[in-house]
Amino acid sequence: MQAFISRIIQEIKYQRQKDWTFQEVGAHWDATTDYDDINERTYSYFRRFVDSFALYPEIEPGETLDICTRTGNGTFYYWQRGKIKKVVCADVSEKMLQLCRERLKETDLEYELKIFTQLPLPFADKQFDNILCFETIEHIAQPSLFLKEISRIIKPGGILVLTMPNILWETIHSLAAVFKFHHSEGPHTFLRKNFVAKELTKNNFKIIARQTTVLIPGGPKKLIKLGEYLEKKLPASILNSLGLRRIFICQKN
Secondary structure (H helix, E strand, C coil): CHHHHHHHHHHHHHHHCCCCCHHHHHHHHHCCCCHHHHHHCCHHHHHHHHHHHHHCCCCCCCEEEEECCCCCHHHHHHHHCCCCCEEEEEECCHHHHHHHHHHHCCCCCEEEEEECCCCCCCCCCCCEEEEEEECCHHHCCCHHHHHHHHHHHEEEEEEEEEEEECHHHHHHHHHHHHCCCCCCCCCCCCCCHHHHHHHHHHCCEEEEEEEEECCCCCCCHHHHHHHHHHHHHCCHHHHHHHCCEEEEEEEEC
16 A cells, blocks of 8 residues: 555656656666566557658658667667668666667667767767657656757758657556556656647748547557547547647658
8 A cells, every 4th residue: 555655646746847857767767677568568559659650751761869769669660661770779768778779789770879868969960860759758857958959960851750648648647657557657747739849840840740649558459449440430630639649750941
């Protein structure tokens, strides 16, 4: 019971906090011992890669940054499908980068692992052809400055893939952590889609595709199939309001 109450208090703290450091985020992911084990059982997890890839434009692969790569699953997914030639996998967690190394060492992908602990990001102006940013921006206490940095380090014409959870699902995420259905999100603030869209435009990105996906994040196969069916049949306005994941595909002007 004491552990249960502690989880409730911790999740309330996460929802109420207004500021935190990259070191705090890194410490949270360092302490998350079963990240891949949990996510392999979570249907909605890989949808971030599958659904964003479906919207990805036909471009030649170049040097890619996978920012907050965690265990490298996004890089691996895009590499398998011929969209990454060279990559920098960056994260705030040393442990996650070690797991990422294990994921990528058996591939022929040219990769570099990079830890970062603050803004500005430790990269040169216009360094990257493309950037992958999966479920990351909500873990950055200064999202406007973060997107300004992303704009600085990507080349004109470069593609940014940004995914994030729907703000309406924040309490559900917290409850999943309290009842140990899923790992905690750690330090975070779920953001409104219009705020992110505005910040992307302000930082010289053209949004070339956007989509909201995932109505049912997990469960028995029949329930998941029902969710997939509803995603196809429901009006876009309903899916846009209720779906779990926001996806933005952007091109740098």
